[in-house]
Amino acid sequence: MQARLVYVVCIALWLMLSALAALSIASRSLLGAEQQFNNQMQQLTEQLKQRLLTNETVLDSYATFSALDHRSETRQKHPFVLQLLRRYPQISALAHIERIPAVQLADFKQKLQHEYGKGYRLRGFSSDATPPAGQDEYFPLMFAEPQSQTNLQLIGRDAWQQPQLRDALQESLNSGRTTLSRQLTLPQGETGYALLRDIDTQQSPRMLDLQPKHFAMLFIRADSLLPADLSLPTGMELSIRHRDDPPQPPDGHALRLGSAGSSQLEQLLFPRLEATQMLGGGNQPLRLTLRWQQGWAQIGLFEWSVWLLLSLLLAAGLALASYSFVRSSNLRRQRESQLFHLANHDRLTGLANRNLFYDRLQHAISRVDRNGKRLALLFLDLDRFKPVNDTFGHVVGDRILQLIAARIQDVVRDEDTVARIGGDEFVILMEDVESNREADKVTTRLKQSIQLPYQVEQHRVLVGVSIGTAYYPEDGLLIDELLAVADRKMYGNKQSLSRESETIE
Template sequence: MQMRSVYLASGLLWLVLTVLTGLSFASRAVSEAQTEFTRISQQLFENIGQKLQVNEAVLDSYATFTGLGMKNGGQEERQFVRQFLQRYPQIIAVMRIERVPLASRDSFLKEARARHGMMYTIHGLDKDGKGAAGSVALSEEGFPVTFIEPSNRISSRWLGADIATNDFLRDTLLDAIESGRSAASRSFDWADGRAAYLMVRPSDDLSTYVSAGGMPWHFVGMMVRTGSLSSQVGDLPPGMAVRLWHKRFSPSAPQGWFVNVAEPPSGWLESRIFPRLERVRQVGSEAQPLILSVSWQLGWKQIGLFEWGMSAALSLVTMVLLWLGCESYRRYLSSRVEREARLFYLANHDRLTGLANRGLFYDRLQHAISRLNRSGKRLAVLFLDLDRFKPVNDTYGHVVGDRILQMIATRMKQALRSEDTVARLGGDEFVVLLEDIESYREVDRVVARLKGSIEEIFEVEEHRIRVGVSIGVAYYPEDGVLIEELLSVADRKMYGDKREPEAVC
């Protein structure tokens, strides 16, 4: 029972140590993941922020170029724009936008058709901003595109498009007018199907129209490929999510998303054991107010082979050490029990014959008397004394005499019941305790059996030796109720049974 408790405690200790070791390595992996998350998120903030700054700088350069009085759509402008498009592949198209009041629309169309041909017309944009939508009603004051590069079949759909006819593009234009600087729309599908967003800003000198209390007449725009921002994300660790959205929209509104690398679903246990890392920050200026969110739900995948291997190895080593400790303790307990049993045996048994000694006999007799007092039965005490044993020692030596005593002890135990007690008081004196006896005749048979067994010839070292025995019997409670009384009566009766010893053969 004690060892079972030790093994159980060791098992629990092993389990606790294994869990603590696993948590330690998991904590190490989580710490490394946090460092990696900080590095990646910071790099994303910087890369996307730099990309946005470049886009804003390009548009500012184009606005400065058009502010120099360059002819709208002239060869120098097209050359200048083509260099931009070649150098900055994220730019899909560059355009000029004019403010055209309703009263000036006819004169504007006449001038525009002279530059672009008779097919040029002011038309509306559909609600998705993909291209022409003739059914859209034009506003009293339009903002048509008067120049766009590259001048291919796809971008030509925007030539003459009134961006004020599209809700989100009109809001972008109003932001640019109000702030006097660049403004960015939400992401939408460009005419060729690629996701893009429009950046627009006044190209007029700010002081010119502010002092006049009006609004600018000329604007420049730039269509930027949204995928250029997605490319800045690169390869992410498994489970990391990145979302970039327009500040005007909520993070959960898909129409405001520029980049959306979704976070894979995590398990119930992972989300409660492992932390979720997240950083949210605006990466663009107010011209491109984009919010970047980087999140990472850590889980089992962050614990690598090294951590798993070390945890398993330390768990195995801990198990072996605890098992060795338990086995050592078990051997210690076993040796202590054996030692105590050995000491008890030596303290209560005769060293020569292995029979009970005087102390053990007295103890068993006292217990037998106490038990018989409750049951009302009897017991008998036999006192045995060997006849002519001293001549055996004198003639053959003490070695032979000791051997005879050992053989007598063996014969006595064989002649008695297993529940009877045989003890050696010392020298050649023995006592026997018979419990729960039914009659005197039963005791007489035991006495006869003992005498017959002891008086048989002993063969020791080619010697044939015979000894006699005298036996006295005392009964409880007839002959006494105390141990000393019973032994005294039995001793006295034994002397009455003495007879001449038989000769030594």
């Protein structure tokens, strides 16, 4: 039982130490992952800032060119514009918007049909219906590069009818700076943004015409904001959205890369890293959010190998320690048992010695006092044993004593105590004796068994035995009294046998 407890404690200790080692190694790995997360966030922030700055620079160049080129309001292609489109593939289209007061709609229609044909007129942005009357101003697209079939269909469409473009135009009119629209669906069907600013082609002395009349606009694909070779670790998720956009824009798809893909157990055991960075300042207010649910993947093969090695070393060390402790404990108990046996048993016969016999007799007397039963004490003394030692030697005599002890144990009950208290003297303690007949029957069987011949080597030996019996509590209440009565009766039996032997002679 003690050994089992030691092994259970060692297993529990091994599990605890292995868990602590795993926690330490995992913490080290997670610290490295956190550093990687911060580096990833910093790198993405720098790349996005650079791309936003590039987009704004392209728009400024296009707006400056449009302000200087007198052909800015015609549909003629220009090598500079085509060069911009080829060099910056993230730009879906370059467009020119003109602010048209309601009173000038007739002139605008003639101008538009002169440039593009009779089929062109002022239309809604997403349908061919005429914009609703009552507006003071309209903001139609005058042309868009590249001059594809899709972009030609944008000519004459009122940007004010598109909610995202309307908000961007309104902010540009109010602030006079470059403005990024909320996320929208581009004419080509892609998800993106519109970046626009005013073109100062002329200044009117009238106060009402201080607001810009022309606007340059870029359509930017949302997926172009990120590096093409961007690869996110397992469990990392990236999202980019306009500051005013909800997490899931209704008119487009949120720009998301990666997937959490973590289990409930990973969410319970591992931390979740999240960082948000505002980009582009007031001109291009984009919100970059990076999330990383840590998991098993962040603990590499090297860390698992180290933990496994430590766990095996701990298991081996604890197993060796527990085995040594249990073995030492067993050896100690064995030595204690051997010492107890030597102190309480006869070395020659293995029977109880005088000390153990006295102790058992005392306990038996205590039990008799409680339950009211009797016990018998049989005192045995061998006859004709001294000549055996003198004639055959002590080796033969010792062997005879061992055989006698074995015969006595075969006769008595298992619960009876047999002891050797002298050279050729034995005592037997019989508990729960109902009557004297029980002890008399045992006495008779003992004499019959002990007096049978003994064959030791080539010697055939005969010995006799004299037995005296004392009963508790009739013959005494003390151990010494009982032994004295049994000894006295044994001598009486021995003298009786001697007289019978003389009479026969």
